[in-house]
Amino acid sequence: MSTLESVHLEITSYRYLPMQLLLSLCGMDIIYPDIIYHIDLKSTASFTRTNRPQKAMLYLIMAFVFQQSRLCKQRLSKVLTWTRNISSPVSSVATQRKHALSSILTSSLTAQSHCLHWDTSTPSKSTAKRHFSQKSPFEQPSVFDTEYERLRLRRNKHIRMHPDGHGKDILPGNYVIKKHPKTGQERKVILEHALGYFWALKELSLTDNKPILSNECIIPAAEAEKFPTLTGLHCLNDEIVNIPDFFTRNNLSKDATAQCTLVALSCKDFGAKLLPSWTKPFDEALRHGGDSHKYETVRITINEGRIAKLLSPLIVSGTRKNVPEEDHERTLLYYGDAGEMRDILRMHNIYTGYVFLVDGIGRVRWAGSGEGSEEEVQNMIDFARELTKPPQKFSRQSNKAGPRVGKKFPPQD
Incomplete structure (x- = not known):
């Protein structure tokens, strides 16, 4: 043949x-x-x-x-x-x-x-x-692998994921690793295909609306990472701003301890209703004293999708009615794709709210999610005060003369 x-x-x-x-x-x-x-x-x-x-x-x-x-x-x-x-x-x-x-x-x-x-x-x-x-x-180097590695390295490594949630298994690009039950071969699968289209709602019930666990201590300054960049945010006072530059706009000295900003983010109404459990105690404890200029609360609402962009006038008018006028300049709205920023901050579940403490130069020093408990809120307030403490100056003290050693001789004529 x-x-x-x-x-x-x-x-x-x-x-x-x-x-x-x-x-x-x-x-x-x-x-x-x-x-x-x-x-x-x-x-x-x-x-x-x-x-x-x-x-x-x-x-x-x-x-x-x-x-x-x-x-x-x-x-x-x-x-x-x-x-x-x-x-x-x-x-x-x-x-x-x-x-x-x-x-x-x-x-x-x-x-x-x-x-x-x-x-x-x-x-x-x-x-x-x-x-x-x-x-x-996947064994061959490709554009997909290069982009995956770039996004993986940009993730904030100090954010604690809930052990019972799905966020710890999500790869950059909304993929998960799925293992074949018979052959044992692993491959990347789209998140919705592997966990279902309602995986986020299931995760909320498994984690008590907390896919991110609150940090038990402040992230060290040497290891803290900067808040991811997002441009073209709309203030309720009709200004266009960029973050994290907006957080440090009043810090002309560029001192990390000059101020502390509580950033509250949400993508859905359910998550926005959970944020006052963090922001209200923060404002009552820190923004009504002598050092109130050191603390600020910024609320950000992320609206992804083309329909949200078309409905932006209605969204702005509705938000202005629900937000006090004194908070309009600190309330930001974003329209567009924020997937990369959410991946860096591990905000995979869009149905809950997230809070972050940002220092005077735009670094993330603490993170939390869901509804804040009394212990978590008190820890957040204590951490905010600690972030605004000026560094201690160690002064060199002169050594005092000790007791005289030896025999004292009378002066000779």
């Missing part, structure tokens, strides 16, 4: 591939989410009408079509199509298929997508056995 060159197709992104192209690849490669199975084409017998693909192959293709891995978010520039010439002799079908795929790859893909890469290897012996590769695309 005559042999042919084995054609390997390495598909690094699987989205938007038409069914017609997938069926044309039946006899060559099987593509399954997160795993690429390379099948060596050994003979023309695999292309005959009598040798149809096995049921397992069809099941894998159907599973791929329905799951549609989301590794690549870029749409292909053109629709990939392939037309098989049924009237051609069987011996030349494989060759036509290889040339058809070559023309498809060169004409239909742009230089930016890099979705399909194919190469031809040396001819091998004739055999009908299919070879399945166990190599995963």
Whole structure:
């Protein structure tokens, strides 16, 4: 039986591939989410009408079509199509298929997508056995891995995640590691696909609305990380500000102990209703004394999605009615994607509220979430006072003369 060159197709992104192209690849490669199975084409017998693909192959293709891995978010520039010439002799079908795929790859893909890469290897012996590769695309360096590593390093390492919550298992980009129950193989899965679309509500019941545990002590100044940057926030007094610069706008001396800011963030109404348990005691204890200029409370509401941007006039008017006028300049609204900032601060659950203590130069020194208990609120107030204490100055004291040693001789004339 005559042999042919084995054609390997390495598909690094699987989205938007038409069914017609997938069926044309039946006899060559099987593509399954997160795993690429390379099948060596050994003979023309695999292309005959009598040798149809096995049921397992069809099941894998159907599973791929329905799951549609989301590794690549870029749409292909053109629709990939392939037309098989049924009237051609069987011996030349494989060759036509290889040339058809070559023309498809060169004409239909742009230089930016890099979705399909194919190469031809040396001819091998004739055999009908299919070879399945166990190599995963995650083992190869890619743009996804580079971005994942960058986001992982930017996460605040001093924020304590609840041991019973899902936040400790969430990877940058809203992925989780899922292990196959039979093979034990691990792969990255989208958060909603792995835990369900209502995972956040379930987490609130497991953690008592506290996916982040309050720090038991102040984060050391040498290890504290700066509050993540977010631009284009709208004040209720019609100003556009950026954070964390807004927190340190009054600290002209750039002294870390000059002030302390309590930042209260929420994404939903349920989380906003939990924040007064933190902000109200903070204001009563610190913002009505002689050192009230050292303390400030900033409330931030994050509105993600295009609909929120369209409804921004209604959101602003409703917020102004519910917020006292003296707090308008310290109430910020944000419209847009804040996923990276939330990932850095480990705010994965958008249904609760979060609070942070920020020092005079914009560093996060304490964090908490949910509804504050009496002990947590008192610790927060004590930590805020400690952050505004001036550093102690150690003065060098002169050593006093000790007792005289030796015999005293009378002065000689």
